[in-house]
Structure formats: structure tokens, C-alpha cells
Amino acid sequence: MGTWNVNAKGKDENLHSWLCSDWGPNMEYAPDIVAVGFQEMVDLNAVNVAMENKSAQKSQQWADRIQATLDDRLGGYKLICEPKYLVGLMLCVFVRDIHVARVRCVFSDAVGVGVMGMLGNKGGVSIRMRFYDSTICIVNSHLAAHRENVKGRNSDFNNIATKLSFKIGPVEIGSEIMNVSLSHWLAENSSIGTLDHDITFWMGDLNYRIVEAIDTDKIIALCQNGTIEPLRALDQLNIERAAGRVFQGFEEGTLAFPPTYKYQPGTDLYEQRPEKKIRAPAWCDRVLWYAQDPRHANQLNYKRSELNVSDHKPVMSTFGITFKDIVQSQRKAVMVELQNTLKRFESKNPPSISLESLEVNFSEVRYNETLTKQVKIKNIGNAVAMFRFVPKSDEVRLIFFLFYWPFRRKMFAIFRSF
16 A cells, blocks of 8 residues: 655655555565555646646656666556546555456446535546455545644545445345345445445545644654654544544554655755644654454555655555455355255244334324324344335335344344334
């Protein structure tokens, strides 16, 4: 995973020290999947934001440069889909040739959350795929700027996470259901979100800063002295995650590298020129991940590159992931055995429910008045019971499912309206 806010620069830099720094002397650690995200690949001026001017051209140029970088070191990588872009954002994903045949159901999406809550000066782009029999989603985002705007960044994250979706179709949904995904069965549609995957990686210029309680000069002094540990506890993203306000369920490695922003372009010096806008150094550029099974994603490293053309330093992280590879013949045999077991169970345990009352009497109801009554319906059997309210014509239909889990002796209810 590599993320870099290029500040509309970066034409001729050698990318090896960023993308290939941990491949080993004999390429023995070359990754199977390479995902790279850029922010501000074009100037975020009014014309570019409104018209996405030059974004397609720039994204293809960056994808070609990354392809050349990978080919120069090892070769044998293939871009799995067209680069996904949104104004200054771009995401591309490469997979080694030996795995390409096992990559399918590749979809992408983009959402803007910038000006007026919808334009693409801020937002997210995403690509998802089925890799063997595991699903992987990768998000690259650029969140709201300015040190004091923590709530804006939190809101941007939540909007992007909510709005990004992939219309993967009924066949792929069927695969998810066969992998025991009850939520997809209940959803009754062919779209999924960013977190409906085995592993979700989220990277980008998240723009979280050091809290305002410490002044800029002191932060710069600590960074110059290499004393960054006290700053980690003052990092806004760490604080907001600990409070459960953002990136709920995500993990991040230790920030063992100096803050990646804001540098004087072309140098390794934090920006302190009096004629420029002075910004407190911060870890704006991050990589996080969310795994349904935490054991299936192991971060191997988390570091930054020293490329200096931009006012941001690039960040990269390498992961070891455990993925599923289902033996279809055995899967079918297990499914047949399970179906036969369920049939035997259902024949011995027919559904049974109790209803507290056969009538609901609201008595006198006045115009524009809301009245509420409760009806207790209980699953008193040992099997799944389903019931429904039959509405009048053109009214919303409600279906309720009651689940009885005999091993734990607990009752679960799932309500779905459509």
C-alpha cells in the first residue's frame, strides 16, 4: 500500500525508494498485490474541481510510471482495472501475473465530499475485488484540511464510508451468501459497501494534525530533534479513534516515522519560510486496515519515503494476508450434507410461535395523531419461524424473522422493511 499527496508535482522522481524499498536483494519479498493512491495529482483550482480537467490524463500517466517501476524491478504485474480517479485523487491496483486468473469481480467507485458536500476536491476512490475466495476493498481518500477542523474530517470519513458502494450483481452476492454472510441475504440487493469485505485497506491524506494545545514551533523543534513519541499521543486521529468517533474497527501500526507534512518542496526541511503559510508538522498521510478476522491481516512494516518534490512525504505499508481458496468439490459435498441435516431437523421441529393478542385496538384516533401499540410475538419452537403483516394495497410491506439458537438458548430478531 502506497499513498502520496504529490502537490501537483512529481514528474520525474524515481519511485523505487518508495514502492520497492522492502522487496529484498533478490526480490524474494516482492508483493503479490500493489495498490497506490495519490492525492492532488492536479491543482485543486476551481476549473479542475468543476470539470475534472486533466484528471484522466494525469491518472494514466501515474499508472504508467508505476507499471514501469514495477517492471524495472521484477516485471510480471498487471493493472487489474482502469485507474479510478476523482479530480486530484487516483487509485490503481496491480496484481502479479501468477494470480491474475484468480482475480474477479473487480469494481470501482468514487464519491466527492468537498465543496457543497459533493465536489471532488475532497473525497474517496475505491477498488474492490475477489482474490481467490476472499474479498478485498481498497480506499484512497483526501479529507478536510485545517488543524481545527477535526469534525469535518470525521464527517468526511463517515460520508465516504457510507456512500461508496459496488453493484457486484446477484452472482457475486450469491457467493457471499454461500460464505455464510447473513447480512447480504437480508439486504436483498446486489450492492455492497466498503466494510462488506474480508479485508478493507484505507489510505490517503487524511489530514489529521497534532492538537492545537501544542504550538507549531515546539512541534517543529521536537521533530527536528527526532523526539516524536510525545506527539503520537497528541495526534488527532489517534484521539478520535480511541474515542470511537471515526475509523471504528480499523487498525493502524505505530507511527514510528516523523510527521509527513508540511515540508518545503524540494528539501527535507519543514516549512518555516516567513513568506509562506506555516503549518505545524503532522502525520497527514496514513494507512489503516479493517479485517473481519484480525488474524488474516498482519502488518509487516509501516514507513515513509524521503522523496522531497512535494510538501508531503510518501508513506507505504506492507501486509501479509491470509486468504481463502475453496475446494469446490468439497464445498458442494458439505452443502449437500448440511441441507440434508437441516431437512431432518425441520421435519422434527416444525415452526411454532405464540401471539399475545389477535386484535390490536387503537380506540379513538384523531387526525395527525400518532398512536403506538405493542404486540408480543414469540418463537416458542426450536426452528426458524417467519411471519409477515399483510398490508393494504400500495403500503410498505414488513417481514420479520425470528431466530432460535438452541445451543445458547437465546432469541434473535431481525427486522427488514422494503
